[in-house]
Amino acid sequence: MIYVKFEQVMNNVEEAVTEDELAALLDTETNITAYAGYEPSGQLHLGHLLTAYKLIDLQSAGVDIIVLLADLHAYLNEKGTIDQIREWARHYQECFTALGLAEETRFMLGSDYQLEPDYTKLILRLARHTTLNRARRSMDEVSRNAEDPVVSQMIYPIMQTADIGYLNIDIAVGGIDQRKIHMLAREELHSMGFQSPVCIHTPILLGLDGNKMSSSKNNLIAVEDSPESIKKKVDSAYCPARTIQDNPVLQLYRYFIFPRFKQVELERPKQYGGPIGYEEFAKLETDFAAGKLHPLDLKNGAATYIERIVGPIRGVLYSD
RNA sequence: CCCGCCUUAACUCAGUCUGGCAGAGUGGUCGGCUGUAGACCGACAUGUCCCCCGUUCAAAUCGGGGAGGCGGGACCA
Known part of the structure; x- marks a missing residue:
C-alpha cells in the first residue's frame, strides 16, 4: 500500500529531494504536512494546476495540506499593489477549492502571520546567515527582472525559508523553478535547528507556442x-x-x-x-x-x- | 552630498549634435502554403518619445525644473 502511495506522489514529478526521505515520511503514522505557496497575481493556469494536483495526490496519501496565498511575497516581487494582490488571493482560493482540494485543506494568507514578532526574528536570523549572492541566485527563476533586483526580492527567499520552518512543513511542493530557494531552505533550516523539508518539484510547463510560458x-x-x-x-x-x-x-x-x-x-x-x-x-x-x-x-x-x-x-x- | 550616462512600440534599441509627418529588428494580428502549429511568402497594427514648464510657425530633438534606473566619486574621527 505504501508503495502505491509513493508511486502516486512521484508521478509526473521532476524530482524529489530526496526520494528516500519522502518514502520514509509517507511511511510514518504521525501526521505530516505539505504545502505549496502561490503568488496571487494573474489568472490561475495549467501551470498552477500541476502543483495543485500534486497537493491532491498528497492529500489522498493522508498528508495534511496547507495552501499559502503568499500576498506579501507577491508584493515583494513587484506583482502589484497589496489591494490588487488581496483581490487575486480571494480568487485563487475559490479556484483551488473548485478544482478539488478537500474541505480540510488549510488556506493561509501570508500576511496573517508573516508580520508576527517571532516570524520577524526568524527573518532577521536568516538574513544574518544568507549571503547576498545566494539570495540573488535563488531568485533567478522566480523574479522577472534578473538585473536590477530590489532589496525586497532578496527578502523573498528568506521569507519562503521562514515559512517552511514557522509552519513546520514536512514537504514543500513547487515547480522546479523553486529549486534553489528550497535548497537554501533545507540548508539554512537545518543549521538553525529546524528540520529540513522534503521537496517535491513539478516540471515547468512549456507554453503552447513551445517557448517559456508567459x-x-x-x-x-x-x-x-x-x-x-x-x-x-x-x-x-x-x-x-x-x-x-x-x-x-x-x-x-x-x-x-x-x-x-x-x-x-x-x-x-x-x-x-x-x-x-x-x-x-x-x-x-x-x-x-x-x-x-x-x-x-x-x-x-x-x-x-x-x-x-x-x-x-x-x-x-x-x-x- | 557631488559628477557622468541612460529613459522612444509588448521587448531590444536607432533617431537628439544640426528642431520639420514617429523608425528598425524581434514579437503580435490576419491571409496564402501545408490535413495542425512552426518555417516560408504576403499584408496589417503598433506609441503618454519618463513627467512638468519654457523657447519656437513647428520640440523625441533646444533651455529650465523634477522622477526613476545605472556607474563613479566623496565621506569613513
Missing part, C-alpha cells in the same frame, strides 16, 4: 478560458509531426489528460483511419513519434479533454 504572451491556458478560447489556443499550438521532444500538446496528454482519464478516445476522419483510443500516454506518444497519429487529431482531442478538465472548475467559479 501570461503576457498569451501562450497558456487559464482555468477561466472558455471552450472556444481553449480550442483556439490548442489549435495554434506548436506541434511538429512525429516530434515528442518539447511538444506542448503532448504535455497536455502527459500531465493532465492521461492522469485523469483511463481511456482516451480521439476522433479522426475516416479517410485518415477513423477514431482511435488509448489507455496510456506511452502508447500515444509512440504512435505520434511513428507518425501514426496526426498533429491535428492530437490537437482536437487535447482541446476536448482539457475542456472536460477545466470546464467543471469554471462551472463552480461562475455558479454563484
Whole structure:
C-alpha cells in the first residue's frame, strides 16, 4: 500500500529531494504536512494546476495540506499593489477549492502571520546567515527582472525559508523553478535547528507556442478560458509531426489528460483511419513519434479533454 | 552630498549634435502554403518619445525644473 502511495506522489514529478526521505515520511503514522505557496497575481493556469494536483495526490496519501496565498511575497516581487494582490488571493482560493482540494485543506494568507514578532526574528536570523549572492541566485527563476533586483526580492527567499520552518512543513511542493530557494531552505533550516523539508518539484510547463510560458504572451491556458478560447489556443499550438521532444500538446496528454482519464478516445476522419483510443500516454506518444497519429487529431482531442478538465472548475467559479 | 550616462512600440534599441509627418529588428494580428502549429511568402497594427514648464510657425530633438534606473566619486574621527 505504501508503495502505491509513493508511486502516486512521484508521478509526473521532476524530482524529489530526496526520494528516500519522502518514502520514509509517507511511511510514518504521525501526521505530516505539505504545502505549496502561490503568488496571487494573474489568472490561475495549467501551470498552477500541476502543483495543485500534486497537493491532491498528497492529500489522498493522508498528508495534511496547507495552501499559502503568499500576498506579501507577491508584493515583494513587484506583482502589484497589496489591494490588487488581496483581490487575486480571494480568487485563487475559490479556484483551488473548485478544482478539488478537500474541505480540510488549510488556506493561509501570508500576511496573517508573516508580520508576527517571532516570524520577524526568524527573518532577521536568516538574513544574518544568507549571503547576498545566494539570495540573488535563488531568485533567478522566480523574479522577472534578473538585473536590477530590489532589496525586497532578496527578502523573498528568506521569507519562503521562514515559512517552511514557522509552519513546520514536512514537504514543500513547487515547480522546479523553486529549486534553489528550497535548497537554501533545507540548508539554512537545518543549521538553525529546524528540520529540513522534503521537496517535491513539478516540471515547468512549456507554453503552447513551445517557448517559456508567459501570461503576457498569451501562450497558456487559464482555468477561466472558455471552450472556444481553449480550442483556439490548442489549435495554434506548436506541434511538429512525429516530434515528442518539447511538444506542448503532448504535455497536455502527459500531465493532465492521461492522469485523469483511463481511456482516451480521439476522433479522426475516416479517410485518415477513423477514431482511435488509448489507455496510456506511452502508447500515444509512440504512435505520434511513428507518425501514426496526426498533429491535428492530437490537437482536437487535447482541446476536448482539457475542456472536460477545466470546464467543471469554471462551472463552480461562475455558479454563484 | 557631488559628477557622468541612460529613459522612444509588448521587448531590444536607432533617431537628439544640426528642431520639420514617429523608425528598425524581434514579437503580435490576419491571409496564402501545408490535413495542425512552426518555417516560408504576403499584408496589417503598433506609441503618454519618463513627467512638468519654457523657447519656437513647428520640440523625441533646444533651455529650465523634477522622477526613476545605472556607474563613479566623496565621506569613513
